[in-house]
Every structure is written in structure tokens, then in C-alpha cells.
Amino acid sequence: MKKVTKLSDYQDIMIQIGNLMAKGSEGVSKKELTEIRNLALALQDYEQKKYVVDPPSTLAGMIEMRMYEMSLKQRDLAKKLRISDAKLSLILNGKQKPDIDFLKAVHTELHVDAEFILKHA
Structure with a gap:
């Protein structure tokens, strides 16, 4: 490569x-397809x-990154974490501390590392 x-x-x-690629899919040889792949890699x-x-340096940042990766809107995330939209908003904006149930849900539903949660909660 x-x-x-x-x-x-x-x-x-x-x-x-x-x-x-300007040659189009019909005009490219197998050798050229391999070359395109190798160049792209x-x-x-x-x-x-x-x-x-x-990587994010805050719990809210990590949650927002996971929301993006999972293509979730805030209300969809709230449902996934089994909390209200309002509570999620308060936590993400730093106006309410997350409780244990919320942190467990973040770990299990969003696959956020437990050590990261402990350091940043």
C-alpha cells in the first residue's frame, strides 16, 4: 500500500x-478497481x-457523542435511558447531578466505560 x-x-x-472513477463502473478494469481501493486505503x-x-472530557460530552454515533435525538435518548426529556436536558446542561440509575443506564445502553463514568460523574 x-x-x-x-x-x-x-x-x-x-x-x-x-x-x-471518471471512467465509470463499466470502464474500469479489475486492476484499476484494486488500485482505487489501495489508494483509498x-x-x-x-x-x-x-x-x-x-475523546470527550466530560460525561455530557460522552453522552452527546454517543447520541451522534447512534443517530439519536435527545427525546429518543431519554426513552432509551428511561428518563424524562426534562431530566436528560438538566443533566446534559449541568443543572442536575446524574443519579445511580441514570449512570447505570448510560453504561449499559450507551456502552460508556464504567471507569470513564466514575471519573466524570
């Missing part, structure tokens, strides 16, 4: 992929190293 180490390499590979590796997102 080709290594991408700088932005100019990244941009060059994007052009190569664009040119290959090289780009993905570069992106994962270059664009690192720090």
Missing part, C-alpha cells in the same frame, strides 16, 4: 482516484493519523 505522508501526496492521490490511513479527534 502506498504511504501518504504530506498534503501534496494526499491531493495527488485524490486526483488519481478521481480520474479512475492509503488516504484513509493518512486521514486517521492527521485528523485525530480527542
Whole structure:
């Protein structure tokens, strides 16, 4: 697999992929499909190293990240955690401390690490 180490390499590979994809699915050979895949994997590796997102540093941040990952709206999350919309809102805005039942639900329903919960609750 080709290594991408700088932005100019990244941009060059994007052009190569664009040119290959412009041929359309009928005009690309199996060899070219393999090349597209390998180039895309090289780009993905570069992106994962270059664009690192720090994990949330608060319980509310972690819950919001899980909401995003699970494509949940706040009211859907409240149902999943078996609490009212209002209570969830108060907790996420720091106006109410989470209780044990809420923290257990966050752990089991959202798969948030227990150690993270203990450190940030």
C-alpha cells in the first residue's frame, strides 16, 4: 500500500482516484478497481493519523457523542435511558447531578466505560 505522508501526496492521490472513477463502473478494469481501493486505503490511513479527534472530557460530552454515533435525538435518548426529556436536558446542561440509575443506564445502553463514568460523574 502506498504511504501518504504530506498534503501534496494526499491531493495527488485524490486526483488519481478521481480520474479512475471518471471512467465509470463499466470502464474500469479489475486492476484499476484494486488500485482505487489501495489508494483509498492509503488516504484513509493518512486521514486517521492527521485528523485525530480527542475523546470527550466530560460525561455530557460522552453522552452527546454517543447520541451522534447512534443517530439519536435527545427525546429518543431519554426513552432509551428511561428518563424524562426534562431530566436528560438538566443533566446534559449541568443543572442536575446524574443519579445511580441514570449512570447505570448510560453504561449499559450507551456502552460508556464504567471507569470513564466514575471519573466524570
